[in-house]
Amino acid sequence: MGLLRIENLVKRFGPVAAVDRVNLEIREGEFFTLLGPSGCGKTTTLRMVGGLEKPDEGEIHMAERCLVSPGRGIFVKPERRDMGMVFQSYALWPHMTVFENVAYPLKLRRVKRSEMRDKTRAALELVGLGGFEERPSTALSGGQQQRVALARALVFSPGVLLLDEPLSNLDARLREEMRRELKALQRRVKVTVLFVTHDQMEALSMSDRVGIMNRGRLEQVGVPEDVYYQPATSFARDFLGKVFALAGRIVDATGEECRVELKDHAGPPVSVRARHSGESPWAAGKEVMVAIRPEQISLAKTAGDGRGNVLAVTLQASQFLGDRYEYTVAVGGESRVLTAPAAQRLKPGQQIYLQLDPEAITLWPTAQ
Ligand SMILES: Nc1ncnc2c1ncn2[C@@H]1O[C@H](COP(=O)(O)OP(=O)(O)OP(=O)(O)O)[C@@H](O)[C@H]1O
Ligand SMILES: [Mg+2]
Numbered sequence: 001m002g003l004l005r006i007e008n009l010v011k012r013f014g015p016v017a018a019v020d021r022v023n024l025e026i027r028e029g030e031f032f033t034l035l036g037p038s039g040c041g042k043t044t045t046l047r048m049v050g051g052l053e054k055p056d057e058g059e060i061h062m063a064e065r066c067l068v069s070p071g072r073g074i075f076v077k078p079e080r081r082d083m084g085m086v087f088q089s090y091a092l093w094p095h096m097t098v099f100e101n102v103a104y105p106l107k108l109r110r111v112k113r114s115e116m117r118d119k120t121r122a123a124l125e126l127v128g129l130g131g132f133e134e135r136p137s138t139a140l141s142g143g144q145q146q147r148v149a150l151a152r153a154l155v156f157s158p159g160v161l162l163l164d165e166p167l168s169n170l171d172a173r174l175r176e177e178m179r180r181e182l183k184a185l186q187r188r189v190k191v192t193v194l195f196v197t198h199d200q201m202e203a204l205s206m207s208d209r210v211g212i213m214n215r216g217r218l219e220q221v222g223v224p225e226d227v228y229y230q231p232a233t234s235f236a237r238d239f240l241g242k243v244f245a246l247a248g249r250i251v252d253a254t255g256e257e258c259r260v261e262l263k264d265h266a267g268p269p270v271s272v273r274a275r276h277s278g279e280s281p282w283a284a285g286k287e288v289m290v291a292i293r294p295e296q297i298s299l300a301k302t303a304g305d306g307r308g309n310v311l312a313v314t315l316q317a318s319q320f321l322g323d324r325y326e327y328t329v330a331v332g333g334e335s336r337v338l339t340a341p342a343a344q345r346l347k348p349g350q351q352i353y354l355q356l357d358p359e360a361i362t363l364w365p366t367a368q
Contacts, residue, residue, distance in 0.1 A: 003028040003192050004049070004160060009058035011044050018044045020216035021058070026160075026194060027208075031186055033195040035203040036213030037239065042196040043164055045213075049194060050085050050162050051078035062160065079108055081160075084153030084191075088165040090145045092137040092152075098124070099133035102151045109156060123151040126185065143174045150182075154189060161186075163195045167202065179206055200240050204228060212236045229293065234364060237291065244338050245291040246331060247366065253282045258363060260290055262311075264332020270309040272361045282363060289364040294338035296360040299327070299346065300353045309356040317348050329354070 002025030011019040019041040026032045034042045047053035049060055051067065059069040067076045078085075084105070092101050103120040111119070124130055127147040132140075137148060146166060153161055167175045167182075183206055186193055197203055203210050204224040211221045212235070220232040231237035248260040251269050259269040270290060282288070303310055313329040324339050327346065338354075346352055 002026050003030075003063060004194065005059075005061040006045075006049070007059045007061070009045065009048060009060065010056045011041075011048060011053065012056050017216050019048070019055070022213075022216075022218050024211060024218060024221065026192060028192055029190055030208045031183070031193045031195065031206060033197060033203040033207040033210045034213050034218075035197055035200060035210050035239075037198055040213045041216040042198070042213055046085075046162050046164050046194065046196050049160075050083055051076060051081050079105075082158050083160045083162055084156070084158040085162045086146075086149045086153045086164065086166045088168055090149040090166075090169075092145055092148055094136075094138050096137055097133065098129065098135045098137055098140070098148055101137050101148055102155050105152060105156050111156075119155055120151075123155040124148075126154065126189070127151045128181075142170055143178065146170060146178065150185075154191070157189070158191065160192045160194060163193060165197050165199075166195075168197070168199070175202075182206065204240075212239065214239075229296075229360065230362065237362070237364075242294050242337075243291045244294045244297060244336055245289050245364075246336075248288055248290055250282060250284050250286045250288055252284050257358075258282055260288060260363070262290070262332075264334065265311060267311060270311075270356060270361070271358045272363055273358050287366040289366055290356075290361055291364055292356055292361050295340075296357055297338055297340070298355040298357075299338075299340045300355060301346065301350075303353050304355070309358060309361075311354040311356065312351055313354055315346055315348050315350050315352050318346060327352075 004026040006022055006024040009019055009022040010017060022045060034045060036042055044053060048055050054075065055068060055070060057070060060067045066074050067081055068074055099120055102123055103116050106116045106119060124132060127150050129144065129147050167178050170178060179202060207224055209221060210224055210227050212219045212227060214235045220227050220236045227236060228240050231240060237243055247263040251259050251261050256273055258272045260272055261269045272290065313331050315327060316330050316335060317328040319326040324342050326337060326339050328335050328337050
């Protein structure tokens with residue numbers, strides 16, 4: 001059973017459901033990320049978990065304890081929830097020193113003075129800010145403020161850490177460094193993390209599991225590789241990265257295998273391992289879209305042995321991006337962009353061959 005259980009959570013602001021029947025279980029020690037675009041309800045969900053916002057419907061449980069249930073009239077106050085929180089803005093108190101900021105949650109919990117000093121120092125050591133105790137919190141860089149906010153959230157050794165886009169105020173370099181540090185810190189203190197971000201790289205690189213949120217709803221939950229390569233919805237597919245998509249029509253569908261005739265391409269049909277064919281209405285004659293992540297396409301100068309899903313296309317342009325090339329190719333009458341390793345040297349105007357792995361292709365209804 002999960003450490004944190006969110007059941008049918010609803011929060012309305014006027015007529016709009018900012019959070020619309022969210023169900024989620026987060027395991028002990030897990031790094032779980034809610035990922036979605038601006039306004040999809042991430043912060044609202046996090047604030048309800050932390051007790052800063054009250055849900056209209058649903059329940060939240062931590063271990064055996066119910067934290068909130070409007071139906072049963074239960075509401076546990078934030079400081080009694082055993083959760084540390086870091087906000088996007090850090091929310092440090094400007095009139096306090098670093099020590100006072102970090103010690104504050106302990107003061108709130110009426111911890112003895114000597115214990116307070118030891119724990120605050122230990123938390124600052126943990127985030128690499130030992131010796132910064134007497135600094136005014138206004139005299140810190142963005143990265144240091146972020147660490148102070150983290151130390152303050154961890155100082156009372158909470159069971160769960162709630163992080164709302166804590167890295168988004170940092171420059172790109174520091175952000176990457178903090179990603180690694182935060183992960184290492186989480187492993188060291190073994191805290192369960194609920195992280196919120198709109199940055200897919202951040203979500204994919206740090207999380208044990210990711211929940212894709214869109215318009216208040218959770219569209220897919222899974223390990224990063226699964227949500228990326230096997231997106232459950234067209235929203236998840238497009239939000240997580242680029243897709244190389246081609247229109248076609250199913251010529252036969254048997255068991256787990258589908259063959260699709262591409263609309264603007266004369267070659268033999270492409271075969272697809274349609275994972276969900278059992279419950280999906282994939283049948284011969286149906287118009288579909290064939291999609292694949294661009295980096296899962298291999299490029300070749302020759303057709304090879306002619307087996308498998310090989311598409312002959314014309315290379316229109318290539319752009320060197322340092323670690324890889326970006327190629328624009330003409331498929332039928334349309335231009336498509338894909339990337340490939342920098343080792344490939346291909347010239348515009350030349351005919352090239354795209355190999356599409358049947359396992360990597362996903363099938364979609366044409367309307368999407
Ligand atoms: N206090 C409030 N009053 C009215 N509407 C609100 C309030 N807080 C949030 N909303 C609305 O609820 C929706 C979800 O907001 P929320 O802050 O949870 O989004 P978010 O996913 O965190 O977005 P962002 O990535 O921009 O931080 C938005 O449409 C927002 O305008
Ligand atoms: Mg937000």
